[in-house]
Amino acid sequence: MGATLADKIWRHHIVASADDGPDLVYIDMQLIHEVNTPVAFSNLRDAGRTARRPELTLATIDHQNPTDDDRRRPRGAAGALQIERMKENCADFGIELYAPGDDRRGIAHVIAPELGLAQPGMTLVCCDSHTSTNGAFGVLAFGIGTSQVEHVLATQTLWMQKMRNMRVVVDGTLAPGVSAKDLILEVISRIGTAGGQGHVIEYQGEAIRALSMEGRMTICNMTIEAGARAGLVAPDQTTIDYLRGRPNVPTGAAFDDEVAYWKTFYSDADAVFDKEIRIDASGISPRVSWGTTPAQIVAVDGVVPDPEDFVDDAERAAAERALAYMDLTPGTPMTDIEIDTVFIGSCTNGRIEDLRAAAAVFAGRRVAEGVDVVLVPGSEQVRQAAIDEGLDAVFESAGVSLRHSGCSLCVGLNEDKYAPRRRTASTNNRNFEGRQGPGIKTHLVSPAVAAACAVTGRLASPALLED
Numbered sequence: 001m002g003a004t005l006a007d008k009i010w011r012h013h014i015v016a017s018a019d020d021g022p023d024l025v026y027i028d029m030q031l032i033h034e035v036n037t038p039v040a041f042s043n044l045r046d047a048g049r050t051a052r053r054p055e056l057t058l059a060t061i062d063h064q065n066p067t068d069d070d071r072r073r074p075r076g077a078a079g080a081l082q083i084e085r086m087k088e089n090c091a092d093f094g095i096e097l098y099a100p101g102d103d104r105r106g107i108a109h110v111i112a113p114e115l116g117l118a119q120p121g122m123t124l125v126c127c128d129s130h131t132s133t134n135g136a137f138g139v140l141a142f143g144i145g146t147s148q149v150e151h152v153l154a155t156q157t158l159w160m161q162k163m164r165n166m167r168v169v170v171d172g173t174l175a176p177g178v179s180a181k182d183l184i185l186e187v188i189s190r191i192g193t194a195g196g197q198g199h200v201i202e203y204q205g206e207a208i209r210a211l212s213m214e215g216r217m218t219i220c221n222m223t224i225e226a227g228a229r230a231g232l233v234a235p236d237q238t239t240i241d242y243l244r245g246r247p248n249v250p251t252g253a254a255f256d257d258e259v260a261y262w263k264t265f266y267s268d269a270d271a272v273f274d275k276e277i278r279i280d281a282s283g284i285s286p287r288v289s290w291g292t293t294p295a296q297i298v299a300v301d302g303v304v305p306d307p308e309d310f311v312d313d314a315e316r317a318a319a320e321r322a323l324a325y326m327d328l329t330p331g332t333p334m335t336d337i338e339i340d341t342v343f344i345g346s347c348t349n350g351r352i353e354d355l356r357a358a359a360a361v362f363a364g365r366r367v368a369e370g371v372d373v374v375l376v377p378g379s380e381q382v383r384q385a386a387i388d389e390g391l392d393a394v395f396e397s398a399g400v401s402l403r404h405s406g407c408s409l410c411v412g413l414n415e416d417k418y419a420p421r422r423r424t425a426s427t428n429n430r431n432f433e434g435r436q437g438p439g440i441k442t443h444l445v446s447p448a449v450a451a452a453c454a455v456t457g458r459l460a461s462p463a464l465l466e467d
C-alpha cells in the first residue's frame with residue numbers, strides 16, 4: 001500500500017517512537033510571536049536550559065503592534081509588555097526577532113513563506129493555529145501550545161500522535177472572479193467546523209493545481225476552521241517557481257538538488273485516506289458567511305437561510321443563535337444587508353495577490369459614504385510590493401489608506417478597534433461572536449468581495465457592480 005504525502009513527511013522526521021503510540025518528531029523550523037511565548041521562555045530560564053538550535057527559530061511581532069504607525073509603541077499595557085518580553089527573550093536566547101520597524105516583519109504565517117523558510121518535506125511549527133498556512137508548500141505545518149514551544153526550543157523535537165489522513169479533491173475550474181477564499185468557505189460549509197478533526201487534509205485536483213501559491217496558502221490557512229490539524233498541497237512547478245530566488249533557499253546546483261528532493265513528496269496513487277470528499281469547482285460562486293462560524297456560508301447572491309430548514313436539531317439551534325447575534329431575518333437577500341466597516345488583511349488574505357484583487361475593484365471607484373475601510377498588508381514586504389506596483393495610489397483615490405502590517409482587526413487584541421456593534425465585511429478567517437471586538441458582526445468574504453462591499457455599502461460581489 002502506498003503512503004500519503006503527510007505520512008512520508010512524518011516518516012522522514014521520526015527520531016524515536018514510544019510503544020504506546022506517539023512519535024518523537026524532529027522539527028525543521030519554528031516561528032514564534034509575542035502572544036504565546038513568555039511562559040515558554042521563563043520556564044526555560046527557570047530550568048537553566050538554552051535554545052538547542054536558536055537559528056531554527058524566527059520571531060516576529062504581529063498580534064499586538066498597532067498598524068497605523070509601525071514604529072509607535074502600543075498604548076495598551078499588556079501588548080507593550082508582551083513586545084518588550086519578546087525582545088528580552090530573543091536577545092537572551094540568541095533568536096532573531098523582526099521587531100516593529102524591521103522591513104522583514106509581518107504576520108508569522110505570511111513572512112515564513114516569503115522568506116523561503118517553508119520548503120517541501122519540512123516540519124514547521126508555530127504557537128498559533130494558522131500555522132497550517134505553510135502546508136501550501138507541502139510542509140507539515142501545525143500550531144502548538146506554549147509548553148510545546150518550550151519543548152521545541154529546548155530539544156528541536158516534539159512528541160506527537162500521528163495525524164489521520166483526509167483528502168479533499170476539487171475537480172474542474174473555478175469561474176472567473178471566484179477565488180481560493182470562496183473555495184475554502186465552500187469546503188468548510190460542506191464538511192463542517194469539526195469535519196477535519198484529528199486529520200491533516202491534503203488538497204488535490206485540477207482546481208487546486210491551478211491555484212497560485214497565495215491561493216493555496218489561503219486554502220491551507222482556513223483548513224484549521226474545519227477542525228483539522230493541518231492542510232497540505234503537494235509541491236509542483238508553481239511551488240518551485242515561487243521558492244526560486246527567495247532568501248533561505250539554496251541557489252545554483254544546490255537548488256536543483258533541493259528540487260529533486262522536494263519532488264519526492266507526493267501521495268502515492270494507491271495511498272489510502274481515512275476520509276475523502278470530492279467537490280466540483282465550477283459550481284462555486286463568490287461566498288459570504290451569514291452566521292457565527294466559518295461553516296455558515298451562502299452565495300453572495302443568496303438569501304439568509306431559515307433555521308427551520310435545518311434537519312439537524314443542533315444545526316437549527318446554532319442557526320437561530322447565530323441569526324440573533326447577527327441581527328438577520330431569514331429570507332433577506334444577502335445583497336440587501338448594509339455594512340459600515342470593511343477589513344482587508346490577515347494571514348488568510350493579506351498577501352500581494354489579495355491586495356491586487358481588492359485594487360482591481362477599487363480602481364476608478366470610491367468607498368461609499370459612511371463606510372470605514374481598514375487595509376492591512378500581511379507583511380512589510382507585501383506593503384512595499386503594493387507601493388512598488390502603484391496599488392497604494394489606487395487605494396488612495398478610492399479613499400483607502402494602506403497601513404503597516406499586523407494582525408490588526410482580525411482579532412480584538414490590539415489597538416486597531418472597530419466601534420462596538422458594527423457590521424463588517426472582512427477577509428479574515430473567524431467570525432465567532434466578539435472575535436473582532438464586542439458585538440461586531442463579521443461577514444467573511446474574499447478581498448474582491450470586500451472591496452465591492454466597500455464601494456456599495458452593502459454585501460456585494462464585483463460582478464454585481466457591473467450590472
Ligand SMILES: CC(C)[C@H](C(=O)O)[C@@H](O)C(=O)O
Nearest residue numbers: 035036063127128129130411
Ligand atoms: C493569538 C493566537 C494564539 C491565535 C491563534 O492561535 O490562532 C490567533 O492568532 C487567532 O487567530 O486567534
Ligand code: SF4
Nearest residue numbers: 130346347407410411
Ligand atoms: S492574522 Fe488573525 S488569524 Fe492570522 S495569526 Fe493574526 S490573529 Fe491569528
